[in-house]
Amino acid sequence: MSGEAARALVARLRTVVPDGCLVLPSSPRYDTARQVYNRMHDHRPAAILRSLDETVLRKALTSAATLEVPVAVRGGGHHIGGFSTVDAGLVIDFSEFRAVAYDPHTQTARVRPGARLGDLDTQLAAYGRCVPSGTVSDTGITGLTLGGGIGWLVAGHGLTCDHLSGARVLLADGRILDVSRDQHRDLFHALRGGGAGAFGIILELRFRTLPLPRITAGSVRFPLNRAADVLHRIHALLEERTPTSLTLAPTLLHRDGVPELSVDLCCHGDARETARETTRLKKGIGGDWSDVTERPYPRWQAHFDSSFLPPMRGYWKSTHSTRLALDPDLMTDALRAAPTARCSLLVEYFNTDTLHAHAEGSAYPLRDSRMGVLLSARWPDRAQDDTHVHWGRTWTERLRSGHDSVRAYSNYSDTSDSHAGMAGAGNALRRLEKTYDPDRLFARGHRAGLTDTRKARTPQDDQQNRLPSGPTTPTAP
Ligand SMILES: Cc1cc2nc3c(=O)[nH]c(=O)nc-3n(C[C@H](O)[C@H](O)[C@H](O)COP(=O)(O)OP(=O)(O)OC[C@H]3O[C@@H](n4cnc5c(N)ncnc54)[C@H](O)[C@@H]3O)c2cc1C
Numbered sequence: 177m178s179g180e181a182a183r184a185l186v187a188r189l190r191t192v193v194p195d196g197c198l199v200l201p202s203s204p205r206y207d208t209a210r211q212v213y214n215r216m217h218d219h220r221p222a223a224i225l226r227s228l229d230e231t232v233l234r235k236a237l238t239s240a241a242t243l244e245v246p247v248a249v250r251g252g253g254h255h256i257g258g259f260s261t262v263d264a265g266l267v268i269d270f271s272e273f274r275a276v277a278y279d280p281h282t283q284t285a286r287v288r289p290g291a292r293l294g295d296l297d298t299q300l301a302a303y304g305r306c307v308p309s310g311t312v313s314d315t316g317i318t319g320l321t322l323g324g325g326i327g328w329l330v331a332g333h334g335l336t337c338d339h340l341s342g343a344r345v346l347l348a349d350g351r352i353l354d355v356s357r358d359q360h361r362d363l364f365h366a367l368r369g370g371g372a373g374a375f376g377i378i379l380e381l382r383f384r385t386l387p388l389p390r391i392t393a394g395s396v397r398f399p400l401n402r403a404a405d406v407l408h409r410i411h412a413l414l415e416e417r418t419p420t421s422l423t424l425a426p427t428l429l430h431r432d433g434v435p436e437l438s439v440d441l442c443c444h445g446d447a448r449e450t451a452r453e454t455t456r457l458k459k460g461i462g463g464d465w466s467d468v469t470e471r472p473y474p475r476w477q478a479h480f481d482s483s484f485l486p487p488m489r490g491y492w493k494s495t496h497s498t499r500l501a502l503d504p505d506l507m508t509d510a511l512r513a514a515p516t517a518r519c520s521l522l523v524e525y526f527n528t529d530t531l532h533a534h535a536e537g538s539a540y541p542l543r544d545s546r547m548g549v550l551l552s553a554r555w556p557d558r559a560q561d562d563t564h565v566h567w568g569r570t571w572t573e574r575l576r577s578g579h580d581s582v583r584a585y586s587n588y589s590d591t592s593d594s595h596a597g598m599a600g601a602g603n604a605l606r607r608l609e610k611t612y613d614p615d616r617l618f619a620r621g622h623r624a625g626l627t628d629t630r631k632a633r634t635p636q637d638d639q640q641n642r643l644p645s646g647p648t649t650p651t652a653p
Pocket of ligand 1: 248251253255256270309310317319321324326327373379588
């Protein structure tokens with residue numbers, strides 16, 4: 177991408193887009209506006225556009241496409257791979273558009289594309305409702321849903337994408353599609369956890385909501401020398417039976433500089449199930465359970481926020497397995513070898529029956545996973561990049577060694593991970609690409625690795641890949 181094209185884009189945007197929507201390199205707001213969560217991705221876009229006006233967005237997309245300038249779309253800006261920014265390109269930044277509207281008649285939430293998990297949690301709680309989501313409240317709901325969405329209710333209620341009921345998507349050619357189970361089903365399928373992006377710009381998401389659960393949650397902490405044993409015991413219990421109302425997320429981390437295992441957990445069944453599951457786990461692993469108590473759900477959703485405050489540089493690597501086979505001893509060794517105290521290993525467990533109950537019409541590729549391990553490194557200083565990246569890579573390789581069927585969760589992986597999510601779904605993705613984004617305007621992130629199909633297009637392809645029937649409103653001018 178040439179500097180000339182970037183300059184031409186800015187000149188063109190200035191004539192077709194209101195000034196107030198644009199943040200340009202000359203603006204005092206630019207340096208803040210261009211930042212994403214992971215400061216490793218320190219890019220300088222040619223222009224940042226903040227608007228939900230469909231006409232403005234269409235004009236901006238047409239300008240970028242004509243000048244062949246790359247486009248990145250930002251929800252909450254949290255993807256660790258820095259997918260929502262781009263050098264010398266156009267960033268469409270929705271991070272300020274965070275409204276959530278709840279309709280009590282349909283029990284559905286309509287969500288703006290920049291909404292964070294905390295926006296949904298607090299606003300829906302006022303109606304006694306929720307949407308299962310992730311565990312840090314500043315994460316964007318749009319990116320989270322596109323990759324799946326693993327959180328405290330996953331054991332019983334599945335992923336965030338399992339509660340998506342529809343979306344409005346603006347395509348590169350200017351059409352706006354209302355996407356749902358009944359309309360543009362193939363695209364809806366991809367939005368539900370496919371991990372390959374939206375093939376367009378999501379202007380609104382719609383979710384079915386659940387009654388706000390009563391939860392019992394907290395952390396049972398162990399010194400590091402007990403960690404491997406406790407994790408082995410958890411695996412033995414889960415081999416017998418994986419609960420549907422207890423989500424377990426043990427984390428190996430440093431607290432106040434001291435390494436430990438914190439078995440973080442959330443029971444979300446009724447009182448009898450909660451008593452049964454906590455008693456069983458308590459008997460199995462022991463420890464001090466005084467922190468595990470009944471808590472308001474929105475508060476538990478934000479409980480770990482202070483450990484993830486930006487700005488930081490970050491490197492994550494995720495490994496999912498269909499067996500409870502990833503080795504607790506190695507995980508413990510990995511924490512011992514961590515270069516600094518902000519490195520951690522998060523272990524997540526899944527009930528595959530729950531995940532499969534929601535599988536129809538979803539491209540989420542990890543419904544057979546029984547566990548996932550996320551090695552996460554965060555550090556403030558550029559000089560420490562190499563040691564942290566090396567730690568994440570090396571220990572992930574060791575953890576994966578001998579396991580041939582491991583995969584990675586797209587929301588926790590950058591493009592360097594060949595195991596990331598969508599492996600095996602290539603042909604389906606190429607079909608979607610031809611139908612919805614043939615010129616690959618939105619082919620960033622995990623989709624960037626797909627072969628460019630433009631040259632291979634034939635008239636037969638076009639015939640085969642006509643848009644599925646269903647209204648498209650309104651048609652591009
Ligand atoms: C601190 C932290 C905690 C996390 N916790 C969890 C967790 O508990 N569970 C979990 O499953 N994941 C978690 N994640 C991962 C998270 O789900 C992904 O990073 C997700 O992509 C974040 O979405 P976002 O909108 O904030 O990110 P962005 O970086 O803005 O977007 C991510 C991707 O979605 C695309 N996108 C965003 N908005 C739109 C739009 N309107 N239209 C089209 N495409 C769009 C972007 O182009 C990009 O490719 C966490 C990440 C962080 C940094």
